[in-house]
Amino acid sequence: xxxxxxxxxxxxxxxxxxxxxxxxxxxxxxxxxxxxxxxxxxxxxxxxxxxxxxxxxxxxxxxxxxxxxxxxxxxxxxxxxxxxxxxxxxxxxxxxxxxxxxxxxxxxxxx
Amino acid sequence: xxxxxxxxxxxxxxxxxxxxxxxxxxxxxxxxxxxxxxxxxxxxxxxxxxxxxxxxxxxxxxxxxxxxxxxxxxxxxxxxxxxxxxxxxxxxxxxxxxxxxxxxxxxxxxxxxxx
Numbered sequence: 001x002x003x004x005x006x007x008x009x010x011x012x013x014x015x016x017x018x019x020x021x022x023x024x025x026x027x028x029x030x031x032x033x034x035x036x037x038x039x040x041x042x043x044x045x046x047x048x049x050x051x052x053x054x055x056x057x058x059x060x061x062x063x064x065x066x067x068x069x070x071x072x073x074x075x076x077x078x079x080x081x082x083x084x085x086x087x088x089x090x091x092x093x094x095x096x097x098x099x100x101x102x103x104x105x106x107x108x109x110x111x
Numbered sequence: 112x113x114x115x116x117x118x119x120x121x122x123x124x125x126x127x128x129x130x131x132x133x134x135x136x137x138x139x140x141x142x143x144x145x146x147x148x149x150x151x152x153x154x155x156x157x158x159x160x161x162x163x164x165x166x167x168x169x170x171x172x173x174x175x176x177x178x179x180x181x182x183x184x185x186x187x188x189x190x191x192x193x194x195x196x197x198x199x200x201x202x203x204x205x206x207x208x209x210x211x212x213x214x215x216x217x218x219x220x221x222x223x224x225x226x
Contacts, residue, residue, distance in 0.1 A: 042218030090154050102154030
């Protein structure tokens with residue numbers, strides 16, 4: 001069964017901390033994505049990557065960065081966490097024609 | 112500006128009846144449409160898709176209809192079951208795959224199916 005695995009289901013971090021959210025896929029997909037989901041705002045794209053070492057900004061990249069050193073791993077980094085980054089973070093991967101496969105999500109709370 | 116719109120944030124339906132979830136889009140370049148279902152504390156899961164060369168796709172209790180002239184698609188669930196209660200996201204892409212194929216998601220509709 002194909003999988004996208006996010007390393008943590010729940011995280012609590014303090015304001016100003018550097019936060020790493022890890023995502024690993026085992027499907028050899030080229031494309032990987034990071035979204036956040038907030039009530040009433042749906043899924044908003046933060047960053048995506050089409051290949052190793054490649055990254056592109058999505059709709060809301062401010063306050064975030066990403067790293068893709070290996071094809072299977074796509075990391076989201078909050079350089080200095082703030083309370084408005086409290087959210088559900090979803091990683092996805094995709095390859096033609098299989099569509100997007102999402103991870104289970106990480107519920108991040110910044111206090 | 113929203114390219115994919117789900118204008119109903121919520122929908123409540125009685126078990127056994129039909130659920131109809133609607134989605135409108137503005138970009139005429141979209142040629143592939145998908146529906147995802149999301150339970151709380153889980154990631155979205157793929158439900159059903161349709162390409163722009165078709166106007167209907169059916170999979171068990173789920174049917175997606177596409178009206179290209181109206182830039183409108185809908186998801187029908189018949190009969191609705193309590194386990195269908197979830198948030199449903201409509202998504203669209205232009206030239207699916209690679210750098211042209213990012214999915215654009217609507218804001219979601221929360222479906223509640225009451226026993």
